[in-house]
Amino acid sequence: xxxxxxxxxxxxxxxxxxxxxxxxxxxxxxxxxxxxxxxxxxxxxxxxxxxxxxxxxxxxxxxxxxxxxxxxxxxxxxxxxxxxxxxxxxxxxxxxxxxxxxxxxxxxxxxxxxxxxxxxxxxxxxxxxxxxxxxxxxxxxxxxxxxxxxxxxxxxxxxxxxxxxxxxxxxxxxxxxxxxxxxxxxxxxxxxxxxxxxxxxxxxxxxxxxxxxxxxxxxxxxxxxxxxxxxxxxxxxxxxxxxxxxxxxxxxxxxxxxxxxxxxxxxxxxxxxxxxxxxxxxxxxxxxxxxxxxxxxxxxxxxxxxxxxxxxxxxxxxxxxxxxxxxxxxxxxxxxxxxxxxxxxxxxxxxxxxxxxxxxxxxxxxxxxxxxxxxxxxxxxxxxxxxxxxxxxxxxxxxxxxxxxxxxxxxxxxxxxxxxxxxxxxxxxxxxxxxxxxxxxxxxxxxxxxxxxxxxxxx
Numbered sequence: 001x002x003x004x005x006x007x008x009x010x011x012x013x014x015x016x017x018x019x020x021x022x023x024x025x026x027x028x029x030x031x032x033x034x035x036x037x038x039x040x041x042x043x044x045x046x047x048x049x050x051x052x053x054x055x056x057x058x059x060x061x062x063x064x065x066x067x068x069x070x071x072x073x074x075x076x077x078x079x080x081x082x083x084x085x086x087x088x089x090x091x092x093x094x095x096x097x098x099x100x101x102x103x104x105x106x107x108x109x110x111x112x113x114x115x116x117x118x119x120x121x122x123x124x125x126x127x128x129x130x131x132x133x134x135x136x137x138x139x140x141x142x143x144x145x146x147x148x149x150x151x152x153x154x155x156x157x158x159x160x161x162x163x164x165x166x167x168x169x170x171x172x173x174x175x176x177x178x179x180x181x182x183x184x185x186x187x188x189x190x191x192x193x194x195x196x197x198x199x200x201x202x203x204x205x206x207x208x209x210x211x212x213x214x215x216x217x218x219x220x221x222x223x224x225x226x227x228x229x230x231x232x233x234x235x236x237x238x239x240x241x242x243x244x245x246x247x248x249x250x251x252x253x254x255x256x257x258x259x260x261x262x263x264x265x266x267x268x269x270x271x272x273x274x275x276x277x278x279x280x281x282x283x284x285x286x287x288x289x290x291x292x293x294x295x296x297x298x299x300x301x302x303x304x305x306x307x308x309x310x311x312x313x314x315x316x317x318x319x320x321x322x323x324x325x326x327x328x329x330x331x332x333x334x335x336x337x338x339x340x341x342x343x344x345x346x347x348x349x350x351x352x353x354x355x356x357x358x359x360x361x362x363x364x365x366x367x368x369x370x371x372x373x374x375x376x377x378x379x380x381x382x383x384x385x386x387x388x389x390x391x392x393x394x395x396x397x398x399x400x401x402x403x404x405x406x407x408x409x410x411x412x413x414x415x416x417x418x419x420x421x422x423x424x425x426x427x428x429x430x431x432x433x434x435x436x437x438x439x440x441x442x443x444x445x446x447x448x449x450x451x452x453x454x455x456x457x458x459x
Contacts, residue, residue, distance in 0.1 A: 008315040013295055013322065016153075019162035021291030023149065026162075026169035028287050030201070032280050033169075034194040036344045037176045043273045043347045043355065045191050047120075048127035050276035052195075054260060055115070056132050059107055060142060061253045063100040065246030067093040067147035069238060072385045074154025075298050076451055079305025083219070086154060090213060092235045093147025096242075101140025108136040118261050121269060127191045134195035141206035148209050152218060153298055160218040161209065168205035172197050241387050241451060248380075248393035255400035263412050263422065270351050271419070274358035277345035282366055285330045289374050292323045297381035304386055309447055316382045316441065323374040331367040338363040358419065365423040372427065375434040379441050387451030388440070395436050404429035 031053045038045045070093040077086040112129040120128065145168070149161035175197030182188025189196065212218055264275050296319030303311045334341070342359040346352050380392050404425055411421040 008299060008311055008318050010318065010322070012299065013292065013315075013318060016156065016158055016298055017288075017292045017295035019158035020153065020294045021288045023158070023162040023165040024287040024290050024294075025284065026165035028280075028284050029169045030172045030198055032284055033173050033176055034198060035277060035280050037180050038191055038194050039345050039347050041190055041347075043269055043351055044121065044123045045127060046345065046347055047269055047273040047276065048124045049131060049191050049194055050280060051120075051124075051260065051272065052128040052131035052191075054276065054279075055128070055257060056135055057253060058250075058257050059104060059132075059136060060139060062246040062250040063096050063143045064146050065249035066239065066242035067096050067143060068150055068249075068384065069242035069245045069389070070147055071150035071154040071294075071298065072241070072301050072387060072451055073238060074151050075156075075301030075385065076154075076305035078155050079302035083155075086151070087219065088230055088234060089154075089238060090148060090151035091230055092238045093151060094144055094210075095235060096239075097140045097144035097147055100143045104136040104139035108133045111136065119265065124269065130192045131195040134192060135199050138199040138203040141203040145202065145206040145209060148206075148213050151213070153294065154301065155219065156298065156302070157218050158295070158298075160212060164205050164209040164212075167208065168201045171204060172201035175201055241389055244389035244393045245384055248384075248389060248396050251393060251397040252400050255405050259405055259408055263408050266413055267419075270354050271358055273347070274342075274355050275362055275419075275422075277342060277355075278359045278362040278366070280345070281341050281363060285333075286327070286373070288326050289323045289377060292319060292326065293374075293377040293381040295319070296323075296378060297385040300382045301385040304451075312382070312386075312446075316378060319382070320375060320378040323378050324371050327370040327374040331370050334363050334367055362419060362423070365420070368423060369427040369430045372430040372434045376430060376437060379434075379437040383437070383441060383446055386446035387449040388446045391440055391445070392437065395433055395440075399429055399432050399436075403432060 031050075034053065035046060035050050038049045070089050073089040074086040077083075077089070111132045115129045115132065116125050118125070145161075145164065149164070152158065152161050176194055178184050178186050179189050179193030179197050181193075186193075260272075260276070264272050296315055299315045299319075300312050303309070303315065339356055339360040341363060342356055345359065346356050383389070383392055407428075408422055408425040411417040411425065415421075
């Protein structure tokens with residue numbers, strides 16, 4: 001039977017959500033600051049930085065999606081009172097980060113050839129290769145920061161990861177000012193300076209949060225006193241549920257990356273730069289929604305761990321209501337101030353007005369998918385918290401690769417359609433996912449799953 005501590009409430013949701021919102025917004029500000037602070041270099045520098053950051057996520061998204069499951073395990077184990085068990089999953093998340101870093105060092109050797117093969121202009125390709133290679137050298141730190149953030153989030157401590165992310169953001173902006181523009185005696189490195197600033201700030205922030213974790217700061221007393229007896233079987237279990245979670249994100253992101261490189265890139269450098277800048281703004285606006293759905297997932301996991309299953313639909317309904325309300329507000333802001341929102345990204349020169357016209361149009365048209373996106377995130381995060389990761393991965397994969405990518409490619413590259421057709425396929429793709437995931441959640445398959453495992457030691 002559900003206890004009052006697991007009953008959903010707006011206050012509990014917001015108490016958990018606001019530090020996550022700040023954390024996610026701080027992460028996004030890192031990439032947005034890179035874009036805004038290189039805009040003076042022209043559309044080639046802007047396109048290289050924004051699209052380079054997007055392509056970089058192709059390397060990050062799979063292991064990052066895997067460590068998202070750390071929050072699910074930590075929240076369920078915390079909900080049942082097994083604090084030491086929850087802590088072990090923090091270490092397993094760090095193990096994934098270490099394995100990822102080894103792969104990133106290898107990937108850095110091949111990244112320039114891969115970028116050159118896509119078909120960017122020579123100037124954009126050269127700058128983008130520098131950006132991606134530099135950031136790959138601290139990619140494991142980015143995954144580790146995410147792993148520890150999800151661990152602490154599962155415990156309900158969302159403020160410590162928030163502090164680490166805000167520190168990362170502030171340090172990145174300061175280093176951008178020094179390394180992009182060449183202040184304080186440093187050389188003006190331009191796009192490479194933006195990459196170096198992001199790489200260094202991420203590494204330092206991770207080391208700070210890692211120190212807190214190893215010292216047991218921000219955890220329950222019983223977890224700090226216990227010795228972490230790591231178990232290979234538990235790591236395997238985390239990977240078994242985490243890999244579909246990572247694949248879920250990777251498959252969708254790979255489709256979107258192909259869409260950018262194959263469809264949007266074919267519309268010209270100005271359109272590419274405008275589209276990516278609009279997506280940066282949209283990403284910032286969506287961070288509160290992501291924070292709300294992440295907080296909802298923590299509450300779902302804790303309710304499942306406490307066997308308060310009847311509270312889960314109430315939590316999801318509350319989360320969806322608040323998240324859709326926020327995204328509706330964002331849509332009204334876009335409708336009134338789209339061009340103003342894009343001014344910080346506008347490059348100098350003759351292409352400025354064309355850039356602003358295209359970017360403002362894209363931002364306004366993005367209103368069509370905002371509520372669908374909020375619904376997808378709410379339900380997908382709730383299913384992830386319950387361990388229902390494989391189904392979501394299949395839905396994203398089928399919708400992305402058999403609906404979105406071919407539909408947008410044929411409409412734009414074959415039939416010669418414009419940005420309106422791009423938005424049509426984006427909206428249809430997200431709406432389809434929202435419908436299917438809603439049916440899945442209402443079907444109740446998540447009630448029968450046992451993420452933490454019946455073999456886990458009793459508490």
